[in-house]
């Protein structure tokens with residue numbers, strides 16, 4: 524059996540088209556969703572992501588505001604910028620690119636973001652609302668993973684799901700979303716005993732650990748849906764830099780039912796969901812007057 528490829532680029536493109544269409548409707552009401560991105564320091568990977576975000580925001584008709592600050596920027600300066608952005612009517616979404624330089628109190632900076640403008644869904648108010656099953660802004664990467672899973676099946680109730688990784692930005696919210704969709708969810712991490720055996724139980728396996736090819740082919744239950752969140756930069760046999768996921772993709776192909784590639788899987792969905800969250804924040808900002816939010820299903 525060879526797994527079906529889940530084409531994140533294609534799914535993300537369709538989502539961006541829906542975002543662009545909704546943005547065009549909002550423009551007729553005089554509202555242009557605005558996204559402010561704050562990037563501190565010169566991390567090359569962060570610069571690539573921020574570049575894609577601003578390009579795709581513009582293509583979908585959003586306004587974007589870039590704030591690039593030197594690595595020496597301190598916590599209080601960043602909080603002051605966030606507060607200024609909180610107060611701007613043309614900014615509906617604020618994203619502070621992580622990781623912030625060592626020495627900056629990241630938790631304090633994220634806590635300063637107005638929860639209504641927290642399009643990353645990292646603020647305690649949004650994390651709490653998600654856990655309580657209330658209307659929340661959901662972190663972009665797990666939301667993108669859920670959309671990809673729903674491309675394969677809408678029948679999630681009772682499915683055994685294993686999420687490997689328990690970070691606040693991927694693993695934990697991913698587990699919450701799967702639970703909300705009636706999966707039976709287990710969260711694994713670096714202290715989990717017998718991870719291979721646990722993974723073999725998973726009908727849905729989400730890998731978000733940041734270890735290249737850590738999930739071996741024979742850890743995958745035959746026919747499982749495998750979502751690989753990992754983005755690891757390695758050097759290929761030809762000496763060139765190469766992106767690989769947390770799953771040994773080639774080995775997994777003969778076990779999985781469906782699998783996301785890296786690149787071209789979860790990554791593009793993260794950015795498309797960021798645009799969706801920004802447009803939804805703009806819609807919410809005019810409570811009830813701008814029609815429905817963009818949803819995850821068509």
Ligand SMILES: NC(=O)C1=CN([C@@H]2O[C@H](COP(=O)(O)OP(=O)(O)OC[C@H]3O[C@@H](n4cnc5c(N)ncnc54)[C@H](OP(=O)(O)O)[C@@H]3O)[C@@H](O)[C@H]2O)C=CC1
Pocket residue numbers: 664687688689690691692693694711712713714715718731732733734737752753754755789790793
């Ligand atoms: N595609 C996308 O859009 C995005 C991709 N990523 C990528 O996803 C990956 C995870 O990111 P993030 O959640 O921020 O990472 P973190 O480093 O914050 O968390 C990693 C998690 O994996 C666990 N872990 C580490 N090693 C192992 C292991 N050998 N076995 C089991 N569990 C392990 C850790 O356990 P413990 O808690 O015990 O330390 C931790 O919970 C990275 O490759 C990152 O680049 C991240 C965000 C977006």
Ligand SMILES: Nc1nc(=O)c2c([nH]1)NC[C@@H]1CN(c3ccc(C(=O)N[C@@H](CCC(=O)O)C(=O)O)cc3)C=[N+]21
Pocket residue numbers: 571572575618619620621622643663664754766785786787788789790791793794
């Ligand atoms: N506040 C904040 N929010 C984030 O959402 C956030 C962040 N900080 N810090 C870093 C991580 C990582 N992340 C990615 C986004 C897109 C791709 C992406 O588009 N990847 C392409 C490949 C890109 C390439 O070639 O480098 C793909 O997988 O196909 C990857 C990773 C968002 N993150």
